Amino acid sequence: MGKGFSSTSNNGSSSIIRKVLLSYLYVSIWIFLSFTVIVFNKYILDRKMYDWPYPISLTMIHMGFCSTLAFLLVRVFKLVEPIGMSREMYMSSVVPIGALYSLSLWLSNSAYIYLSVSFIQMLKALMPVAVYSISVLMKREGFKSETMVNMVCISVGVAIAAYGEALFNMWGVILQLGAVAFEATRLVLIQILLTSKGISLNPITSLYYVAPCCFLFLSIPWTIVEYPTLRATSSFNFDFVVFGTNSACAFALNLAVFLLIGKTSALTMNVAGVVKDWLLIAFSWSVIKDRVTTINLLGYGLAFLAVCYYNHCKLQALKAKEAQKKSVEQDEEVGRLLEHAGDRDEDLHGRKLDAQA
Known part of the structure; x- marks a missing residue:
């Protein structure tokens, strides 16, 4: 009996260790791919590196590549089943999300032309602030003074980090803040337009429905802003190796997001994102030679601690919600057992009365 208990205990420990190791693997894959895409995009768009400052074109290449690959996987190879979506549902739900996504990608890629990788990551720390503020405005979340204090911190x-930025560029900051605002709105609208209606999209089906929409939206400003310049640059030769590899990394990142959230949680991704930001700051300072000042680090350190506290509060709230759910389920189970016992007692009482009669 002792051996059996020991064997069960060892199996349980092995299962936990395996689960933890897999979680670390998923986090590592996501951090690596996210890191790669960010640095790769910076390399292509920066005038001092590859010198191809066409963010709309780069984003369209990504969307065209992802659309094609998603179509092949869904329609040709049938590896993923498309969901039943009416034209009305597509126009009312997917199109607004696609429009916001295209704007977010366009502006965030544009910021790489004007700002350093390290400073962009510092500005991205404002994402929880934007998501919470928009959620409150759209009445998806209630206003809480303690949460707002956290958002102010x-x-x-981030404001201190911006004050200490050595190569501050107002236009680049406006572009990145715009990208954060559009991305936060997109995330809230996903909850309103898709999740609340029971529609769940994995990365392949997301790209299958959203990427073509993004491509079409981006084609409008591209025709006006970048196409005339590209047409005049007759000496430019499309580098299939550089742009093909870059697009493949962008597609793989979408799959990694699904893998990470599906196997762990969105909260794990938020925590991993903080680790990724510090790694990118260290990389941009040591390898790309971006200038990172002491005020930069002090400001981002404050924002970092506030984001960590925000994630901690979210984790505690999720645990409390899960405990409450389990408590309700246990109460319902006890109620069913008592009801069953009461029916059985009534049945026995009825039999006794029949026997006495």
Whole structure:
């Protein structure tokens, strides 16, 4: 009996260790791919590196590549089943999300022309502030003074980091803040337009429905802003190796997001994102030779601590919600057992009365 208990205990420990190791693997894959895409995009768009400052074109290449690959996987190879979506549902739900996604990608890629990788990551710390503020405005979340204090701390930290930025560029900051605002709105709308209606999209079906929409939206500003310049640059030769590899990394990143959230949680991704940001800051300082000042680090350190506290509060709230759910389920189970016992007692009482009669 002792051996059996020991064997069960060892199996349980092995299962936990395996689960933890897999979680670390998923986090590592996502961090690596996210890191690669960010640095790769910076390399292509920066005038001091590859010198191809056409963010709309780069984003369209990504969307065209992802659309094609998603179509092949869904329609040709049938590896993923498309969901039943009416034209009305597509126009009312997917199109607004696609429009916001295209704007977010366009502006965030444009910021790489004007700002350093390290400073962009510092500005991205404002994402929880934007998501919470938009959620409150759209009445998806209630206003809480303690949460708002936390949001103010994040904002102050980012403001200090911006004050200490050696190569501050107002236009680049406006572009990145716009990207954060559009991305936050997209995330909230996904909850309103898709999740609340029971529609769940994995990365392949997301790209299958959203990427073509993004491509079409981006083609409008591309025709006006970048196409005339590209047409005049007759000496430019499309580098299939560089842009093909870059697009493949972008597609793989979408799959990694699904893998990470599906096997762990969105909260794990938020925590991993903080680790990724510090790695990118260290990389941009040591390898790309971006200038990172002491004030930069102090400001981002404050924002970092506030984001960590925000994630901690979210984790505690999720645990409390899960405990409440389990408590309700246990109460319902006890109620069913008592009801069953009561029916059985009534049945026995009825039999006794029949026997006495």
